[in-house]
Amino acid sequence: MLQRVITARLQAVLRTRRASSGFRPVIGIECHVQLNTPTKAFCRCAPSTTAPPNTRVCGVCLGEPGSLPVASTDAPLLGLKAAVALDCDELAETLEWDRKNYQYPDLPKGYQITQARTPLARSGKVQIDDRTIRITSLHLEEDSAKTTDVLDHNRAGIALAEIVTEPDLRSGTEAAAFVRELQQVVKRCGASRARLEHGELRVDVNVSVTQEGEVRERVELKNLNSLRAVRLACDFELRRQALLYESGDTVQRETLGWNGSETYVMRDKGGAAEYRFSPEPDLPPLPLTEALAQLDRVQIEETTPRAARRRCVAAGLDSETASLLVDRDLDAFLLEAVDSGADAMTSARWLLGEVAALSTELPSSFTPRDLADLVGAVAAGTLSRRSAKELLPVLFQEHLGVAAEIEKRGLARVDDADFMSGIVAEIIDESPDEVALFRAGKTKLRKVLMGRCMKRARGRADPKKLGEALDEALL
Amino acid sequence: MALALAAAIRRGERTCLAVAEEAVRRARTSKLNAFARVDATATNRKLPDGPLRGVPVAVKDSICIKDETPTAGSRAVGSWKAREDAFAVARLREAGANVIGSTNCDEFGMGSTGETCQRGFTRHPLDLRRAPGGSSSGSAAAVASSIVPLALGSDTGGSIRLPAAWCGVVGVKPTYGRVSRRGLLAYCSSTDCVGVFARSVEDAAFALGLIAGHDDGDATSSQECVPDYLSMLSIPTNDRVASINVEVDDDIESVVAGASNALKADQCDALSPQFLRDCAAAYHVLAAAEAHSNLARYHVNHENPPFGAEVTRRVALGKRLLGERHAEGLYERAVDVRAQARARLDDVLSSVDVLMLPVAPTAAPKLNAPSVITKEARGSLARDLRDDLPRDYANDFLTAFASLAGLPALSVPFGRTSGGLPVGVQVVGKAFDEAAVLRTARRLELIRDDALSSPARRVLLSEDD
Ligand SMILES: [Zn+2]
Numbered sequence: 051m052l053q054r055v056i057t058a059r060l061q062a063v064l065r066t067r068r069a070s071s072g073f074r075p076v077i078g079i080e081c082h083v084q085l086n087t088p089t090k091a092f093c094r095c096a097p098s099t100t101a102p103p104n105t106r107v108c109g110v111c112l113g114e115p116g117s118l119p120v121a122s123t124d125a126p127l128l129g130l131k132a133a134v135a136l137d138c139d140e141l142a143e144t145l146e147w148d149r150k151n152y153q154y155p156d157l158p159k160g161y162q163i164t165q166a167r168t169p170l171a172r173s174g175k176v177q178i179d180d181r182t183i184r185i186t187s188l189h190l191e192e193d194s195a196k197t198t199d200v201l202d203h204n205r206a207g208i209a210l211a212e213i214v215t216e217p218d219l220r221s222g223t224e225a226a227a228f229v230r231e232l233q234q235v236v237k238r239c240g241a242s243r244a245r246l247e248h249g250e251l252r253v254d255v256n257v258s259v260t261q262e263g264e265v266r267e268r269v270e271l272k273n274l275n276s277l278r279a280v281r282l283a284c285d286f287e288l289r290r291q292a293l294l295y296e297s298g299d300t301v302q303r304e305t306l307g308w309n310g311s312e313t314y315v316m317r318d319k320g321g322a323a324e325y326r327f328s329p330e331p332d333l334p335p336l337p338l339t340e341a342l343a344q345l346d347r348v349q350i351e352e353t354t355p356r357a358a359r360r361r362c363v364a365a366g367l368d369s370e371t372a373s374l375l376v377d378r379d380l381d382a383f384l385l386e387a388v389d390s391g392a393d394a395m396t397s398a399r400w401l402l403g404e405v406a407a408l409s410t411e412l413p414s415s416f417t418p419r420d421l422a423d424l425v426g427a428v429a430a431g432t433l434s435r436r437s438a439k440e441l442l443p444v445l446f447q448e449h450l451g452v453a454a455e456i457e458k459r460g461l462a463r464v465d466d467a468d469f470m471s472g473i474v475a476e477i478i479d480e481s482p483d484e485v486a487l488f489r490a491g492k493t494k495l496r497k498v499l500m501g502r503c504m505k506r507a508r509g510r511a512d513p514k515k516l517g518e519a520l521d522e523a524l525l
Numbered sequence: 526m527a528l529a530l531a532a533a534i535r536r537g538e539r540t541c542l543a544v545a546e547e548a549v550r551r552a553r554t555s556k557l558n559a560f561a562r563v564d565a566t567a568t569n570r571k572l573p574d575g576p577l578r579g580v581p582v583a584v585k586d587s588i589c590i591k592d593e594t595p596t597a598g599s600r601a602v603g604s605w606k607a608r609e610d611a612f613a614v615a616r617l618r619e620a621g622a623n624v625i626g627s628t629n630c631d632e633f634g635m636g637s638t639g640e641t642c643q644r645g646f647t648r649h650p651l652d653l654r655r656a657p658g659g660s661s662s663g664s665a666a667a668v669a670s671s672i673v674p675l676a677l678g679s680d681t682g683g684s685i686r687l688p689a690a691w692c693g694v695v696g697v698k699p700t701y702g703r704v705s706r707r708g709l710l711a712y713c714s715s716t717d718c719v720g721v722f723a724r725s726v727e728d729a730a731f732a733l734g735l736i737a738g739h740d741d742g743d744a745t746s747s748q749e750c751v752p753d754y755l756s757m758l759s760i761p762t763n764d765r766v767a768s769i770n771v772e773v774d775d776d777i778e779s780v781v782a783g784a785s786n787a788l789k790a791d792q793c794d795a796l797s798p799q800f801l802r803d804c805a806a807a808y809h810v811l812a813a814a815e816a817h818s819n820l821a822r823y824h825v826n827h828e829n830p831p832f833g834a835e836v837t838r839r840v841a842l843g844k845r846l847l848g849e850r851h852a853e854g855l856y857e858r859a860v861d862v863r864a865q866a867r868a869r870l871d872d873v874l875s876s877v878d879v880l881m882l883p884v885a886p887t888a889a890p891k892l893n894a895p896s897v898i899t900k901e902a903r904g905s906l907a908r909d910l911r912d913d914l915p916r917d918y919a920n921d922f923l924t925a926f927a928s929l930a931g932l933p934a935l936s937v938p939f940g941r942t943s944g945g946l947p948v949g950v951q952v953v954g955k956a957f958d959e960a961a962v963l964r965t966a967r968r969l970e971l972i973r974d975d976a977l978s979s980p981a982r983r984v985l986l987s988e989d990d
Contacts, residue, residue: 109608113822115597116589116611116708120744151818151847153825160821326847328814331714333744 073259073292076268077219077284081232083211083242084193084250085128091192091209092119092163092333099248103202111207113159121147121333125190125209126170127341132211132241133171133188134350136232140172144337145190147330156194158206164191166327170211176235177356178227184216196249205249211241217256222284226277229253230377234355246275253280257287259295266291267301272316274308283308361385366394374402386418392425400425404439413446420445423452436509437461464510470519473511477502478523488524496524527580527674527728531621534579541572541579541623548581548625551672557648559663559672561586561596563626570623577735578621583667583676584614586627587634588719589708597710598632598642598660601823601830611708612743613677613719613736620735625673628663632836633820634681634712635812636660637920638890639688641835646892650692651946655889658688658920661722665692668722675732676722680934681713682808683884683924685720689936690884690949695729695966696722700956701931702747704733705740711819713812714745716928726937726967730754733959749957757960758967766965767793767873769882771801771923776942781883784939784950787972788965790881795873796926799902804866804926806907809839809914810846810859811929817843835915842913858906866929870953874932878961880953884936885920888946923951933959937966939973 090097093110109117126145133141148166174185193208195201213232219225233251237244244251252275258268271287274280290313291301306313351357358381362372365388375381380401387397400421405412424441427433433441433456444455456462464470477499478485488495503516533539545568552563560583572578584590587597589607596602609615614624631641639647639662647662649655650670657666661678665688668676678685680698689696697720704719711717719736723729734754740746768785770792784790817840823830832840846856873880886897897919901908927934933956936949950969954962 113825114608115595115602115605115710115822116607118707118743120742149818151821151844153821155825158822158825160824161818324848326817326844326851328818328847331745331815332711 073261073288073295075220075284075288076217076258076260077221077225078217078256079215079219079225079228080254080256081213081229082193082252082254083132083213083236083244085125085190085209085211086240086242087122087124087128087209089122089124090207091125091190092121092207095207097208098204099245099250101204103198103200103204106204107206111158112203118332119163119330121145121336122209123341126336126338127344128209128241129170129188129190129211130338130341130345131239131350132213132236133174134345134347135235135239135241135354136171136174136176136185136188136213138171138174138185138188141342142168142170142338143342144168144335145170146335147333149328149330150191151326151328152324154194155201156197156206158195158203162192162194163330163333164212165189167329176215176228176231178224178231181218181224183218183228186214186216188213211236217258222281222288225255225284226281229280230277231355234376238353238355238358239350240353246277249275255280255284257284257291258301259288259291261295266295267303269301269303269313270305271313272305272307279308279310282310283313287313358382362394367398368395371395371398371402374398378402378406380412383412383418383421387421387425390419390422392422393429396425396429397421404442408442408446415448416445420449420452427452427456431512432456432462434463434509434512437463440509460510461508462510463512464507465512465515467519470511470516471523473503473506473516474519474523477506477520485524496520499524526724527577528731530674531577531580539579542568544579545570545581545623545625548623548673551670552583552626552667555667555670555672556653557650557657557663557666557670558645559583559628559647559666559670561598561627561629561644561663562593564593564624567623567625572621572623573619575619575621576731577617577675580622580675581625581673582617582622583626583628583664583673584611584624585630585661585664585676585678587630587679587710587712588614588627588677589710590614590624590627593627595627595710596644597634598630598644599832599836600643601820601827601832602710603826607708609708611719612705612740614708616736616738617675617677617732622675628661628667628676630662630664630678631660631684632833633710633816634660634679634684634717635816635836635839636915637683637687637917638662638892638894640892641833643831643833648892649889652889654891655946656691656892656894658691658885658889660684661688661696664722665689665694665696668692668694668724671724674724675728677719677736678722679709679712679717679719680928681717682805682812682921682928685718685722686884686924686934686936686949686951687920689722690938690951691889691947693938693947693949694722694724695726695935695937696720696949697729697733697935697959697963698927698933699733699737699959700747700933702745703749703933703957703959704736705738705743705746707740707742711815713808713815714819715811715815716808716931718928726963726970727755727758729935730758730963730967733963737959747957752960754960754963758964760964762961762964764878764961764965765876766790766879766881767877769793769796769801769880771798771882771886773883773886773923774888774942776888776944777883777886777948780940780942780948781881781950784969784972785881788881788968791877793873793877793880795869798922799905799907800865800869801926802899802901802907802922803862803905804929805918805921806905806910806914807859807862807866808921808925808929809918810855810906810910811863813839813843813913814847814856815843816840817847839915855906855910858909862906863929866926867931870926870930870932874955878954878958879965881965882951882953883923884949884951885923888942888944888948927953932956933962935962935966937969939969
């Protein structure tokens with residue numbers, strides 16, 4: 051209650067004032083990642099984030115009397131893949147399950163099957179530019195039901211990996227960058243589809259501030275469902291806490307939500323002390339020997355975003371462009387275009403510029419070969435940039451290939467002197483007034499006439515040569 | 526009895542219809558309150574052609590029957606109906622058995638007399654003022670009163686063996702993992718076992734063979750292959766038997782001593798009475814902790830589920846032992862006692878094949894009997910837990926250790942008290958060696974029946990038909 055009042059009082063201050071910089075931000079992240087398994091963790095139901103509510107359920111994931119969980123082997127396999135991709139040093143040799151006993155309406159059995167004693171993996175790391183963010187642990191557990199207007203049990207029992215970091219992050223921007231990198235890591239190794247907007251990746255953040263090394267109370271920010279929310283909520287919370295301390299107040303340990311502009315106190319599930327853990331008697335420990343032997347660490351490393359960036363740089367990109375492409379999942383496309391003979395930086399600029407402007411998703415009709423051919427034609431001078439831009443939407447549909455489409459549409463640049471003088475003659479013919487005025491000394495009108503020529507040439511003519519032809523005709 | 530009845534049906538001497546009608550009629554008119562539900566459709570059911578075709582069976586009401594509510598002796602299950610038959614029920618049906626109804630039990634298995642059942646207690650078939658034993662009270666009473674020759678029960682700390690002993694029938698708790706728990710309403714998942722009641726060891730062996738085996742739907746169910754228990758009964762062996770000395774009523778002691786002498790059993794001193802009681806205490810700690818977790822699902826729709834007093838007490842105890850009382854270390858001590866029990870029994874059973882001991886310190890008590898006060902050694906788990914143990918905790922003294930260790934155990938009737946109440950002998954064996962346990966029980970059964978035919982030993986008279 052008090053917190054509510056303080057928050058309200060702080061609103062005005064927060065809008066106008068930045069907190070003093072004596073406080074050092076301390077941010078740790080807990081991510082829940084839905085694993086991309088064909089079944090839920092402990093039953094045969096097929097997971098879906100889009101199916102109508104309560105259509106992907108059975109006695110097991112509804113926690114009906116007499117039902118028993120049977121652990122799928124897919125979840126630990128994907129969890130181990132993610133752990134290797136996160137550079138984890140310690141992988142569990144035995145899969146052990148526990149129950150986290152607590153009452154909540156979204157928990158049909160009254161407990162959650164999780165790993166409390168031995169997580170699947172420990173001691174990983176993620177690199178954000180030159181900063182190393184340590185991963186404390188990765189453990190498996192089952193998802194809870196989703197509370198919308200109805201209680202939807204489609205989500206109940208979906209296999210999750212919970213990934214916990216050390217409190218190594220220092221700003222909202224860094225936290226968001228971490229989440230984006232984590233998303234890339236788990237997506238690229240095939241562990242999860244990791245779509246934030248579908249709840250396949252969910253982010254909780256622990257935020258506190260320290261001053262002169264003194265550890266302060268932290269709050270938990272729950273359900274941040276976009277990178278923007280992660281960044282803004284962290285920064286808001288850091289400022290709120292700093293201001294509270296500055297004004298002599300203290301921070302309460304509590305769970306907060308984010309409404310888009312401020313953090314607010316959520317109804318709590320109860321503090322950690324309220325959870326009672328016990329070994330899961332229905333699931334005997336499972337040796338992971340076989341799964342560990344199956345892991346192809348080299349192959350998994352190759353799937354990581356850091357490996358993708360390395361490949362892009364090796365192909366000739368600067369590291370910033372490489373990061374941009376990797377973040378947008380365009381690196382494989384680009385590398386294929388480079389393999390087809392395209393220049394890396396030019397192709398990347400096209401991909402991040404013109405191509406991205408046209409559509410957020412690459413249609414299947416537009417192939418790396420098309421990009422290579424397009425960039426190649428521009429570089430060879432057979433296609434002007436303007437014609438190339440004109441051709442792009444064509445390539446986004448069923449098409450005949452870059453060369454054939456240039457031919458069919460007559461987009462090729464023409465160097466022929468007759469072609470130039472022909473256009474110039476037409477324009478001079480159609481613009482007697484302008485020509486007369488120009489000749490009378492209004493030299494500004496050359497620009498108008500040149501524009502008309504360019505338009506008539508539809509980008510096929512080299513502007514310099516066309517200009518020369520015009521000047522010659524106007525003499 | 527089950528196999529004889531099935532043979533008579535096969536020979537055409539009895540019809541499935543007549544047998545089913547009689548069982549349904551007797552289940553309905555019985556004064557024992559053994560049944561929670563009798564299925565009228567049992568008389569016009571098409572039964573598959575199997576070795577038990579037409580044999581009526583009853584099922585403890587904590588075991589799911591498709592489209593029925595397994596009450597588990599509780600109101601908390603509400604009107605929920607099972608989606609499918611429990612594994613063991615399905616196996617019996619495939620063999621042609623006719624499931625005629627479900628039997629009353631202590632609420633969620635939490636009781637040793639049948640009295641915690643919220644549908645009213647079951648009465649003892651030989652003396653209506655006495656308790657039949659629990660928690661599988663209705664199943665034991667239904668078999669003992671010959672309403673059905675076979676019934677399913679579940680045994681978590683003694684819930685099959687105790688009522689079998691008190692009612693005078695054979696009751697088998699298999700090795701943990703031998704029979705799938707799928708469809709059994711969970712109480713203490715790490716010791717819950719589905720098992721059988723029968724009027725002969727042969728019937729019990731045969732029925733166990735039907736319901737045993739691996740189930741993909743229960744991760745704790747074993748891959749170990751299932752031998753033909755029935756044919757293994759008659760294999761001559763040199764099974765080494767050892768008996769455990771415990772403090773029990775004189776009547777019980779003399780019956781078990783008789784059995785021990787008849788089998789020329791050695792003495793086993795490795796398991797002291799205090800250790801067995803500590804096992805029972807450990808069992809109550811673990812069971813309370815797991816019950817608190819397993820029964821939490823009934824809280825999801827009710828803030829306070831309509832549990833009876835004993836279930837409420839045990840669930841609350843489990844919650845405290847894992848929560849605010851965790852620091853007392855009782856849960857860890859119980860885990861430790863379990864590990865010790867496993868290690869000691871492993872050791873003992875490396876030099877003998879089966880252990881023999883009484884099932885309970887007394888024969889069937891009067892309903893609502895006062896609690897038994899025991900003296901526990903200083904520093905023992907049983908003593909430190911004294912205030913948290915159930916009133917009828919003494920009934921679990923001799924059965925809980927086998928549950929903790931996951932070993933196969935059974936009760937076979939072997940005599941009576943001076944007051945005429947049945948006394949059971951408990952036989953405990955190595956993991957997955959049900960064959961030796963059943964074979965020993967069969968030997969006792971033959972010795973008993975031999976004695977019955979000799980006029981000098983009328984004292985062993987049982988009312989077996
Ligand atoms: Zn399911």
